[in-house]
Amino acid sequence: MVDADQTFVIVGGGLAGAKAAETLRAEGFTGRVILISDERDHPYERPPLSKGFLLGKEDRDSVFVHEPAWYARAEIELHLGQTVTAIDRAAKTVRLGDGTLIRYDKLLLVTGAEPRRLDIPGTGLAGVHHLRRLAHAERLRQVLTTLGRDNGHLVIAGAGWIGLEVAAAARGYGAEVTVVDPEPTPLHHVLGPELGQLFADLHAEHGVRFHFGARLSEITGHDGMVLAARTDDGEEHPAHAVLAAIGAAPRTALAEAAGLELVERAHGGGIVVDERLRTSDPDIYAAGDVAAVSLPLFGTRARVEHWANALNGGPAAARAMLGQEIVYDRVPYFFTDQYDLGMEYSGWAPPGSYDQVVLRGDAGRREFIAFWLAEGRVLAGMNVNVWDVTEPIQRLIRSRGQVDPDALADPSVPLESLTS
Template structure:
């Protein structure tokens, strides 16, 4: 039972936390809402940090979820620049870095993730970057501007989504780019080699150099500045800046020290939550990058590090905190923009979990949809420069029904008709 005297605390002032706070008010909650963030910036969206804002096409103010005045208008108490350092579930308190002790009736952990660090010599040199926060993007944007002006070299460790998007941005500024990746193709673990090779071709055409099958072993500097980077196969690459884009780790410290159930790292890590985003403590919820949620439709536990999960998960968690019946089963979704290629990916097709990649459309023109199948069932789909198809792709995934592969591969057959046929 929720009443006006209750206090709901949200730890994590990102998109998920801000949308949860917004939803609490929209659903009529009149109690105290406290939003805690360890950054001094108001809650913002992260996709522009590697896309429009990094490219200089979007202004800094455009990334914020709400205008700063909105929080006071909605009676949301903001604690910015203050990390939550301790959670006492028995006393139902959260302690901040400045010693402030806050009591909660319900708690939402939306602490997100943090970039994994390179564990090699030279990471303390000026010019070594990560990209997760707005402050990171500010620094990287200045660096790319300088590299482009001076014909400088950016070396990127990791050919995942962040690495590739930053590579595209850097080439847009005119910087020279080398990407070092231990696997055989970009996005190898996410898309598999079949589709990963397409990104090799795309970036190579735009002047990016790839060095596959290698890892960084040392960043070499002079006078405190990055000058080169060495790999474990004996190569040395010129570099005036280095971006570590080797993945992200869920920020689970509060959950771990307070005894909440976690998921092993080999299974994705994160805080274990059920379909209502509730943790092992019935008064504590978790959402966004940090939450490993049981997905009723997919029949597995997933931790999803993408914008749509924060956008939709925050409101779902807020409703669950209010005692509403919630089963969060959105099909995972993300998007990416690289050069003149825009794409959207829906679903979940882990390595070894599919037996076929089927392509519909023209790969050469980069106007196609790739489908990942298992026993004829669609697990995931990625539309590349083909638009307004996410809804039928996700419907095919949710149906779990075998599809006619010939018709699925035929661009003249509307996807909607396949959904209707399989659902009949």
């Protein structure tokens, strides 16, 4: 039975919020747990939206974190389709869009991020899409099915993870695909030019056309429908649909209005949290895409917009809200599946932070591990079609010790031996 003496409120209905609610109950919290989401769907996971669900390989029900009946069994109070409009830190209340006030003892903000918008003419046309929510994925799946059937053209603005995963899905349906990006290679800000070219080659082999060094400048259409996409270097690409995949911005408006400390937008934005995921208000926590966490291994603070951060950050915040001593210092991790390529990436090595890239295995066959090093220390590792190596890769990163690049490149040398 719920004890109403304490109320923990979770704002945000994604994976982080659902796992936080689950953890509170698993850890024995008997107070009220209230989860508020501005989406009408129950909390769901986002990776399938650009992977299995978008490809038509997974059904809609597979994306949900828990079956709907679980929330009633766990005595989690759901407010779906409700927006939190304000936080009163002095009164310790949140205000909903319908005016309802809900008191909290502890508050967790897992408001996530929202897709960045193209600021060009033509974005109001019916064929312009974003991919962040389940409704977006449902609509886009229908569009890709139609494009594939009619030999239609999809233009994607952005060669990041979402852009490339949708490109792979679109080619799977048979659609024509052109990807436009201002950088010289895909995933340039994550993998650098050395490994970004690998993904350019992979997609080119599957018929994707790239237009690097340019941005979309206008989307043209007729009777509300998309006809073409123009770039700022004067090119025009035929298009029946356009996907804006130019990144995501943290949803910090609520935190900002409440006076919580934020990271400047120029440095990635997000809500500043400490090692326990507490904000500048000791009774308010933040996790997932919206939280700017400290990454002491890499000497920086950043938002980690990936599934593993939500999966682990929500439970960590829940335990901290319960007064447990936790230190959230996980190595950033993400994964992707594109065509027959499966990849896992651990670490943090943006261009400019490393001085060497070491390959172990056969890059030509796309069965290898790549390591990004700075002064002999491993900053990040990416395993491509090589499995069960995430743990030793992360140990190498955590060790912060210098590694012999020749031994790192030699598949006969066990990774585990390099940290002994």
